[in-house]
Amino acid sequence: MQGVDVFNADFRTRQGVGNGKIAEQEHNGQIPRGYVLGVYQIEQWRVDDGSFVKLREIALSYNFGKLKFFRDLTVGLSGRNLISWDNYDGYDPEVNSGGQSTILRNIDFGSVPIPRTFRLGVSAKF
Secondary structure, three states: OOOOEEEEHHHHHHHHOOOOHHHHHHHOOOOOOOHHHHHOOOHHHHEEEOOEEEEEEEEEEEEEEOOOOOOEEEEEEEEEEEEEEEOOOOOOOOOOOOOOOOOOOOEEOOOOOOOOEEEEEEEEEO
């Protein structure tokens, strides 16, 4: 996905309650006191580059064929959402607080990131 902007409301909220990199810089005196409050209402400050490349799914399986106790044995391993290459400041640039809405897109506020899952399967015939 290329050229997508994400409204990162989670980032803004973290800074506003003093829990984030910029808030930490303000607390340490690296940027002026009141900086976060001063930029809190600026919309552009909340927009991040949401471009990404993901390894969405990979699956491997091997059929051992006929073995001692089995007429057929297959072992498989798969994984989903394994890695994302992005510069996004939040958890996942692909999240959408609007759920399945096609109108509210690219808003990250309290969204649960897409989980990384693994599956191991064994199929045997006796």
